[in-house]
Amino acid sequence: MDHIEGYRSLKGLPALAGIADFPSAAGPGLSVDAAVLRLKRLHYASQRLWQTCLARLTSEPLYELKMGFSYHAYLAAEHITLLRERVAEMRHPPLGLDKIPDPALESFFDEILAAPTSRLLLGGLYQVALPALFSAVEAMQRDCNPLAEAPTLRVLRTLHTDLLEMIAWGKESLAVLPAEPEEMPWLHELAAWLDAAGSLDGTGAPSSAPHPRYAANGFRYDRTPQRDERFPDPYNMGVHAEEFLYDPAFPVRDKVLMMLFKRLREIDVPEMMASLLYEMVTATGDEEAGGKKWAFYRDMTRQLWDEARHAMMGEVGFARLGIDWPNFVCVNFTWSKGLNEQLTPRERHAVLWFIEQGLMSKTGKRFEWELGRDSGDAYAELIQDYDWADEVLHARIGRDWYVAGFPDVKTAAEYGSACWDKVVADWEQWRNDGLTRHFNWWPGLYREACRLRGEEPDPEIERYSVSYAETRADLRRIAASG
Structure with a gap:
């Protein structure tokens, strides 16, 4: 030395x-x-x-x-x-x-x-x-x-x-x-x-x-989603954002508000994916749930994080516009709650892929990016650009870890659709039980955006009211169109 x-x-x-x-x-x-x-x-x-x-x-x-x-x-x-x-x-x-x-x-x-x-x-x-x-x-x-x-x-x-x-x-x-x-x-x-x-x-x-x-x-796992006081009506399914986005009668600038809601609403995807992954990795003696390679868990955890990022992108979008979203938007947890409580981990994965692959259709992520671009809102265009890129990655993850377990894509899609059919979202009963008012919150959000712009609301836009529950069949058609 x-x-x-x-x-x-x-x-x-x-x-x-x-x-x-x-x-x-x-x-x-x-x-x-x-x-x-x-x-x-x-x-x-x-x-x-x-x-x-x-x-x-x-x-x-x-x-x-x-x-x-x-x-x-x-x-x-x-x-x-x-x-x-x-x-x-x-x-x-x-x-x-x-x-x-x-x-x-x-x-x-x-x-x-x-x-x-x-x-x-x-x-x-x-x-x-x-x-x-x-x-x-x-x-x-x-x-x-x-x-x-x-x-x-x-x-x-x-x-x-x-x-x-x-x-x-x-x-x-x-x-x-x-x-x-x-x-x-x-x-x-x-x-x-x-x-x-x-x-x-x-x-x-x-x-x-x-x-x-x-x-x-011991530890008792709880797969039921919980939300804080900023989500006072998590059963509310009174607004169908996709229906609004795809309607050519509405201005692009106002559609950005619905896109921000859609991004924020993605909080339910990490809630579902976390349960899927945890239950799979801790499964013992269950070939349907356990036995996955580590690469599967790594890829799916990346997707979970991407979905959380998307929710925060929506949160930032509202903050950027000066909108205190908890006062105007009801972000429901009915999707994650329904899947977590009514489906097995494999069935949850099937529904996730079924929806994700539908987002790659002509009425999916490219459409939302074009909407952001055409709105003149640079932030809306940016987040939709990355949201689209993430979803392309997620489609690849789905092909690698979900579709590969089926003879062909058609069979994989049929199974995903059948699994989604199992999920019961009884919003009328939730309303009867006092769990939700199931009200249309869109007019309040729209009026607040107009106030911040210094504009008078358009009565035709303000009156928009289409329930998610009333148009679920149309949403399924959109998800399956790819």
Whole structure:
């Protein structure tokens, strides 16, 4: 090592491709087996974080937390993919990534999954689990030889950057949610579970484990969507946005309002997809639900995140126009609720694909992009441009993971249509039970937009009222037209 200090590259050019200097590259590092053991622990932690985001997304009432869980499920899925690929490169097929590295680590994540409130869930994830994962990543970055382990370090840099962002979001969220009496004792118990596992990466000395608190009775999954107070009438199906968009009698500028509603309404897709994915990945002994390859879960989690982005695009669109959407728009959850409660995971996937492929028709995503372009609203054109691009990706995902299971596209479409026929949306009964007023909220939204423009409403546009429930057959025709 004494000689390496004086070693110089030719003409002072950056040595070793710029990834390290000679002394650090000549220093110690983890063996392949030691590195793989750590990577497998990082993989397990990332997988449990991914599953927890999926498990709690649907039943989480707060819209902002739903969106955060959607994003972090996607990031965790990307981390899982990188870690799986790196382990596979290091003389370790079969990977053995389905094995639980330590019972105490399993109990640690079980406790977080079973946390009874949003505040406690956030505390477990963003005050304990993610910081522990971040520390494990930093420790491995320090311990790896920068030259020998350059591929691993590149993976770790991605995790490092994303985890910082995730932890910061959690910290900001916790700052505005009221603390709970059991919070601090439980967080200390979580730290004790990590100690019992020899730390998250397994480099510490294991200690005695505490007693389970919330996981003692197991976790009961809730697939029923929940919404916060900004969604006071989630059963309302009184406005059929598609009917308005496809009617040439209405001005393009006003159709943008309905498009923004359509985008915001896509909050129900992550609610449904999270249940589909969580139930599939946790299925045991059910060939219909389980047994999917990891690439399926990665692709579907990307689609889930895209749909959450679309909802936020609609939210931003209303904010940009100065419209406080909760005062004017009823965003229903009847689609996600119906699919989650009435269909199996495979049937939900069939309905998702059936609708998605219909969006690729001439009355689908290109039409909405053209509408945004013709409206003169640059933001509407932009979001529809990306919404269209995302849906093309989703159509490919559907071909790869849904259609491939059928003899042909026609059979796949027939099954998707039959599954959608199973879903009962009894809005009249919901109204009779007092769950919804099922009122036409469009006139209020339209009048507010006119007020902000300084214009008088057009009575013909203001009077628009076509119920979703009354035109479901037409919507099915549109979805099937591709």
